[in-house]
Amino acid sequence: MLTSVDTDLVRVLADPLRMQIVSLLARETLCTTHLVEETGAKQTNLSNHLKVLRDAGVVETEPCGRxxxxxxxxxxxxQLAEQFTRLASLARVNDAANSKRACP
Amino acid sequence: MLTSVDTDLVRVLADPLRMQIVSLLARETLCTTHLVEETGAKQTNLSNHLKVLRDAGVVETEPCGRxxxxxxxxxxxxQLAEQFTRLASLARVNDAANSKRACP
DNA sequence: TGAGATTATCAGTCCATGCTGACGTCAGTC
DNA sequence: GACTGACGTCAGCATGGACTGATAATCTCA
Incomplete structure (x- = not known):
């Protein structure tokens, strides 16, 4: 499909805790300890979600001592935002043209 | 959290079949029968997903005969795209400012 | 009104995924 | 080198949600 959205990436961001992590990291670069404090989640749980975000390329790591x-x-x-915008504008165009497939 | 993204909406769009439905509907207004043809999914399954999309406000229905x-x-x-864009630009600003919380 | 077509709902099954505890690994400090 | 703290990995468990078949509800047309 030409104009669509990468479902895998969307799925990665569909988790509340992961979205919270992303929101926190948008404000500040943080290490795991900070994220544990901020989210209240267990370190193990966070580590799992961070792995998912890493694998999806949403975040990147930078070691600093331990x-x-x-x-x-x-x-x-x-990139994701652009995909959604493109879909929306496509829908607007077709809405204006009232392109509706005939009932079978 | 001030700048974040509505996880519920993202979750709705995180399903491949639902995203396919959205992509198809962006091109054309279709009825359930068309969607069954296009996606190859069972009618029951589609109806379930369409209900989810309806409840989330992503699509709206228009009865036309039967x-x-x-x-x-x-x-x-x-709206979703704007939320992502906002998050991204916030991240860029803080990245430029190199705002990094000190190790505890 | 009765038949057929279209769509929605319900109950049940099954699988993906999030959470947790135990353990391993690595860096820094004594 | 031994100890401590930070972080990651793994296995097991539990829950949510996707899919299906049966069935109900609604509409059109003869």
């Missing part, structure tokens, strides 16, 4: 900083990659979010 | 047309609501997608 700490690991997590940084958000805005490109990914921008 | 058929039901489904139309995409672009506003919802635009």
């Amino acid at each position: 700490f690991t900083y997590y940084r958000l990659r805005p490109e990914v979010l921008d | 058929f039901t047309y489904y139309r995409l609501r672009p506003e919802v997608l635009d």
Whole structure:
């Protein structure tokens, strides 16, 4: 399908805790310890979600001694936003043209 | 949280079949029968997903005789795109400022 | 009104995924 | 080198949600 949205990426962001992590990282680059404090989630749980975000390319890591900083990659979010915008504008065009397939 | 994204809406769009429905409806207003043809999914299954999309406000229905047309609501997608864009730009600003919380 | 077509709802099954505890690994400090 | 703290991995459990078949509800047309 030409104009669509990457479902895998959307699925990664569909989890409340993961979205909270993303929102926090959009404000500040943080290490796991900070995220544990901010979210109240267990470290193990966070580590799992961070792995998912890493694998999806949403965040990237930067080791700092025995700490690991997590940084958000805005490109990914921008790309996703553009895909949604494109879908929306396509819908608007076809809505204006009133393109409706005839009942079978 | 001030700048974040509505997880419920994202979750609705995180399903491949639902995203396919949205993509199809972005091109054309269709009724359930058409969607069954296009997706190859069972009618029952589609009806379930359409209910989810309806409840989330992503699509709206328009009865036409004994058929039901489904139309995409672009506003919802635009709103979602804007939320992602906002998050991304916030991340860029903080990235430029190199705002990194000190290791504890 | 009765038959057929279209769509929605319900109950049940099954699988993906999120959460947790135990453990392993690595870096820094004594 | 031993200890401590930070972080990741793994296995097991539990829950949510996707899919299906049966059935109900609604509409059109003869």
